Amino acid sequence: MTRQLAGELRTGSRAESVARAIERRIAEQGLVAGDLIGTKAKMREEYGVAVATMNEAVRLLSDRSVIYVRPGVKGGLFVASRPVLVRLGRKMLELSGDSVSVADCLMMRNALEPLVMEETARHVTADGLAELREIVWRMERPGVEAEEYMRLNWELHLKMADATPNQVLRHTYQSVLEYVGSRVQRVATEQAAVDVIRGARIHRALVEAIADGDPDEVRRAIAAHSALTSPPGAGD
Structure with missing residues (x-):
């Protein structure tokens, strides 16, 4: 868990904080529509949150059209088609x-x-x-x-x-x-x-x-x- 996420978890909605962390990951890694972000289980372990919190974060991001969930052995969380907003996030990170x-x-x-x-x-x-x-x-x-x-x-x-x-x-x-x-x-x-x-x-x-x-x-x-x-x- 990053220091930034740990601070957010202490002060705000845990699910919202995880959702923002996943959005930052998409921007930082330059992920585009269709790219795998990770599995729910691995990300829940990485962020150190409960199953319910992770499920709520996924729901928030799905409602915002940031991600979609693919079930099955090769499933996980994938970047949805939101190129304009993803590019905005990447541009913000490129600013010095x-x-x-x-x-x-x-x-x-x-x-x-x-x-x-x-x-x-x-x-x-x-x-x-x-x-x-x-x-x-x-x-x-x-x-x-x-x-x-x-x-x-x-x-x-x-x-x-x-x-x-x-x-x-x-x-x-x-x-x-x-x-x-x-x-x-x-x-x-x-x-x-x-x-x-x-x-x-x-x-x-x-x-x-x-x-x-x-x-x-x-x-x-x-x-x-x-x-x-x-x-x-x-x-x-």
Whole structure:
């Protein structure tokens, strides 16, 4: 089990974390439609998860048309026909830290976030909303340091994107966020520019606006959230 996956398993849905790990594997290995990813048994052992968790991860990826399952002796998990999104994942991995600025990353993320948040407000389930509130509650705990706040911030936004049925938006946003997260988090933390209390308050208001479902409240909350990134290097 990788260190990245171990961290995700501690903080989020285990099945979703395994699903993301399999998507990363497809991109990292350059797999294309029809390629074998592995058997469920071997991958379950590799990721160290229960049978039910692995089955749920497979279901999630099948629903997203990322993989298909072939039974039998020569069966396993295979890459489904999703060339555009697979190419996107590979392109993200090809980007080097030297050629991509933090400003470029933030610009891309900020352009997508209002769409993601509006989609979250339209489609979030009761269980999904409970998970968002739990993450914000952890943000609000006394004594939360900037580094922990930033990690929770990224976890919250990844979870928001899970709500949208728009696969292109979800995959694009989550790919960008996962790629730039460590870079932006490190820069913001090193510059001591993170206002944890203000950030937690604004994220709480955003989640509650999503829960209320009032479009005007959601737009106001999105605007307040967007202000966290102005000036550059602010606490989100």
